[in-house]
Amino acid sequence: MKRLLIVAAGILLICLGLATGSDALQKSSGDTGDKVLNLYNWGDYIDPALIAKFQKETGYHVNVETFDSNEAMYTKVQQGGTSYDITVPSDYMVAKMKQSHLLLPIDKSKLTGMNNYGSAYLNKSFDPGNKYSLPYFWGTLGIIYNDQYIKPGSIKHWNQLWNRKYRDQIMLIDSARDIMGMSLIADGNSVNITNTQQLLSAKNRLVRLSPNVKAIVADEIKMYMADGEAPLAVDWSGEAAEMMSQNSHLHYVVPTEGSNMWFDNLVIPKTAKHFKAIYKFLNFMSQPQNAAQNAEYIGYSTPNTAAYHLLPKATQADQQFYPKDSVLKRLQVYKNLSPQKVEQYNDLYLEFKMHH
Template structure:
């Protein structure tokens, strides 16, 4: 009998231990409950002091996790194993997440600080009424270059990349939309073009660029350009800012034919558990002082018009990263082209990469 009681007690203790372990595991995996808010963001994409400030002001504990691609983020959210309350996807990902019912609508009445967002960055094609998303950071796709290594080239036009003096001197980001889009823009077409003749024309032109392409790379492009291991790079403006912080000789420009205007946006996933806390956090991040502090820490462009007035002039007045309305009017966001066309873009990009070999 004693042995039976002892066995029963051991079973109960083991069960309680497993319940506690499961609770801790769920907490570490990002499950929200009570006064907890789980945020899913890109790495190093917020000032940590602001998280502490929000926790102190709201009394809400923040659990912060990071991802390194929109695809990885969407996969994890769609699997539903973790209840994230806020995520920060890019514009094309928002279109896809809306289609797959992975987002819930925002209550604008709980976001009074929305008034501070520049109207230029509201009501865009991927979310016309901002029903699901609020701008977080924005930027462009352009060219970083070393003035002393490119002669008289200033890259006012994409066509200058095809100059013979740039043999083996160009680094490209490893992205189908970016590279194929560059080819389309250089021909005067939209970077969302789906016309097959235009796409083939763009690939044909890109194959003529291959003698100038030193490599197609990922995140290492920042280090390579900062170390002057290539004269020119196709990069996003946020990366350009980091590169130029490391090497202030370098310049950044967006060609006049146009390019990509990208946005990362705050959203509330459909599976969120702390919806009230999520609205509180979004509104907190929209506060001009908070947005200015975050922009200065991260180095990317804030869409918060009131925050611009609080930033140092050497940041807010830098037209390379805060271009005027004339330039932004020529820029395009990436539309969600659908799985079939996106696959075709990837095939064309692979065709271009194979030609280099």
């Protein structure tokens, strides 16, 4: 989701054996007779080798168009100009799209891999019973620390970030819902709270954190942490994996009192036309070996338990990305709040940023 490194803005077409360019997507998507699948995905969010494998196995050509935010994807689907067959919204956006009648229900009778998904990753609040979505990847929000400055194993709680000894040492990912959520959890509240007083309390807590905040940044946070620019950061697990691959002194921690658990999901937008291709693709991506290959390429956590058991033992044992059940139970999924509440979250977060 927004947690991703977007390697290409705008449109990326993976057209093996197809004409390139947006015209090819527009043309093919308008004809239900074509053996094509139009996938609308985040940038670099599927192993290209799997696209090639799917095309070879099924004879369906896959057109991939990319987006860089849930909101951009929502707008494009809502406009209905292009017949996308599958797209990949995050948790709260599944609920919003469902509310706006932009999704088609998934016909479970046509699925062959549902048993491969772990129960911990199904039946979430944004889509009870997984009527409209299949989980694609998941992850958490947590704390990254550099063991050259911070004693290994010493960071376990959100509240530790407020310690005065970390003055001007913390980088925060620039995300209103996540940083407000971190403060709400530190206050012992839900990340989906709508009570104005509790939200004000969370904002005031963030203001007290300001002296410790070195910078509030977006994608650059990965580069800064990999280069050892700061001892501490708050960011998503997938971003953390990328930083850690570049700097062996970095570690990722999900605080014991809980955090956000996010999901990206495969859904069928109302624009879909190629239903045979859609179900072939959903079943293909649910196969354990394919899901495992995709997880190794992307670096995020797979909800496919059968695929998890095919991953390298070191990956399976890595509690930073596959936490124990005791930690999983404390993770919270964001709900799709009303536009008024989303605006309130954003406004309070902006007030905190102005203090920084």
